[in-house]
Amino acid sequence: MNQPASLQLSASGGTTPYTWSATGLPPGLSINSGTGLISGTPTTPNSYTVTATVTDSANRSSSATFTWVVAKEDGGTCTSPGQKLVNPGFESGTTGWANATWTISNWTGVGAPRTGSRSSWISGYGYTQTETLQQTVAIPAGCTNSVLSMYLKIDSAETGSVVYDRFTVKVGSTTLATYTNVNESPYTLRSFNVGAFAGQTVTISFTGSEDWSLQTSFVLDDLALTAGELTACPVGTPRRAGASRGR
Numbered sequence: 001m002n003q004p005a006s007l008q009l010s011a012s013g014g015t016t017p018y019t020w021s022a023t024g025l026p027p028g029l030s031i032n033s034g035t036g037l038i039s040g041t042p043t044t045p046n047s048y049t050v051t052a053t054v055t056d057s058a059n060r061s062s063s064a065t066f067t068w069v070v071a072k073e074d075g076g077t078c079t080s081p082g083q084k085l086v087n088p089g090f091e092s093g094t095t096g097w098a099n100a101t102w103t104i105s106n107w108t109g110v111g112a113p114r115t116g117s118r119s120s121w122i123s124g125y126g127y128t129q130t131e132t133l134q135q136t137v138a139i140p141a142g143c144t145n146s147v148l149s150m151y152l153k154i155d156s157a158e159t160g161s162v163v164y165d166r167f168t169v170k171v172g173s174t175t176l177a178t179y180t181n182v183n184e185s186p187y188t189l190r191s192f193n194v195g196a197f198a199g200q201t202v203t204i205s206f207t208g209s210e211d212w213s214l215q216t217s218f219v220l221d222d223l224a225l226t227a228g229e230l231t232a233c234p235v236g237t238p239r240r241a242g243a244s245r246g247r
């Protein structure tokens with residue numbers, strides 16, 4: 001990004017002159033409706049889905065969709081890549097975590113850790129309560145491909161398909177996922193792209209909420225928030241847009 005970019009679209013088989021348009025272009029780029037030349041200086045790293053449409057003088061049109069990745073040159077602008085959570089596997093007890101007193105311990109049984117000697121066992125009481133584990137973390141600027149990951153185990157005494165007990169993963173006020181007693185599983189890797197929060201300090205929260213009976217346990221271990229960015233390798237090569245003959 002911050003380097004001029006251009007792409008010449010072409011068409012054949014229609015009746016000239018052609019009129020060009022495009023949607024989904026990366027910010028900073030525009031298309032010349034008369035020539036089909038996309039040009040400009042992209043400003044925002046991301047992966048974009050672009051649809052280009054050509055219309056010929058007989059009002060017949062054809063579209064082509066391709067992916068345009070705007071990456072940063074030479075290692076990019078992710079100001080501080082890498083893992084950002086403090087104590088992500090809970091081996092240092094409650095260090096770095098808020099509201100952690102009753103969730104992080106050297107549990108055995110249902111709440112036993114996936115690795116090491118400690119985990120975070122949220123809910124599992126079998127009566128009405130809500131329990132939240134959280135950590136505030138800065139996601140460095142420019143790290144538009146940052147991933148929050150965790151291993152989550154769900155064990156429930158509930159049966160059937162009715163939801164009674166819930167577990168919500170949030171970044172600030174944004175809900176990334178909700179799991180319930182219906183989603184019982186052994187430790188399973190769950191991951192979310194939180195790159196949209198690059199440049200912000202946010203609170204990651206995990207909230208368990210149970211109804212009045214039959215426990216559901218939500219057990220966390222081996223979390224990570226890995227700040228990164230899109231690589232410079234394009235994931236799609238622009239295809240030529242071709243005008244089709246009318247039927």
Ligand SMILES: [Ca+2]
Nearest residue numbers: 089115116118
């Ligand atoms: Ca652990």
Ligand SMILES: [Ca+2]
Nearest residue numbers: 164211213214
């Ligand atoms: Ca329950």
